[in-house]
Amino acid sequence: MAKQYWLMKTEPTVFSIDDLMEVKSEPWEGIRNYQVRNMLRDDLKKGDLALCYHSNSKPSGVAGVMEVVKEGYPDYFAWDKKSKYFDIKSDPENPRWFMVDVKFKEKFSRIVSLTELKEENKLSEMKVVQRGCRLSIMKIKKVEFDHIIKLSKKSVK
DNA sequence: GCCAACGTTGGC
DNA sequence: GCCAACGTTGGC
Numbered sequence: 001m002a003k004q005y006w007l008m009k010t011e012p013t014v015f016s017i018d019d020l021m022e023v024k025s026e027p028w029e030g031i032r033n034y035q036v037r038n039m040l041r042d043d044l045k046k047g048d049l050a051l052c053y054h055s056n057s058k059p060s061g062v063a064g065v066m067e068v069v070k071e072g073y074p075d076y077f078a079w080d081k082k083s084k085y086f087d088i089k090s091d092p093e094n095p096r097w098f099m100v101d102v103k104f105k106e107k108f109s110r111i112v113s114l115t116e117l118k119e120e121n122k123l124s125e126m127k128v129v130q131r132g133c134r135l136s137i138m139k140i141k142k143v144e145f146d147h148i149i150k151l152s153k154k155s156v157k
Numbered sequence: 158g159c160c161a162a163c164g165t166t167g168g169c
Numbered sequence: 170g171c172c173a174a175c176g177t178t179g180g181c
Contacts, residue, residue, distance in 0.1 A: 131161090
């Protein structure tokens with residue numbers, strides 16, 4: 001199957017591209033949204049590439065690239081009473097939440113900010129630039145992915 | 158820290 | 170199954 005491309009949001013105060021660089025790979029835990037859950041469970045495939053997007057940040061924007069190294073499996077943090085992601089309604093027999101593992105690929109030499117993304121006509125269809133989008137993982141097109149990589153290499157004006 | 162937008166919950 | 174209340178997200 002052809003490689004797919006994603007954009008995954010994270011709050012850098014919780015987990016950033018730098019943290020990922022240090023640990024090399026990491027379970028992408030704590031997703032508690034059904035639409036995103038379905039993508040994690042069914043759509044993200046090993047070898048897919050994902051942009052790491054820093055939200056609630058200064059500035060918010062794309063910080064680097066990650067690769068999916070383990071496909072959807074149950075989010076066991078939901079069964080851990082001590083975890084902030086504990087969910088009493090998730091039953092180990094019939095898990096409600098899923099996650100994938102991602103691996104560090106690349107940290108951009110600069111953040112490609114949301115403002116910048118919005119200025120690009122080619123990226124106007126991407127959900128992340130549309131207002132009120134609260135999906136923390138979204139599928140993007142190869143051309144969009146490539147375009148953002150290109151932007152990241154461009155020096156800032 | 159504010160607040161708009163959106164998702165989820167729960168009473169009916 | 171509707172919808173108001175509430176919680177969360179995330180840009181600013």
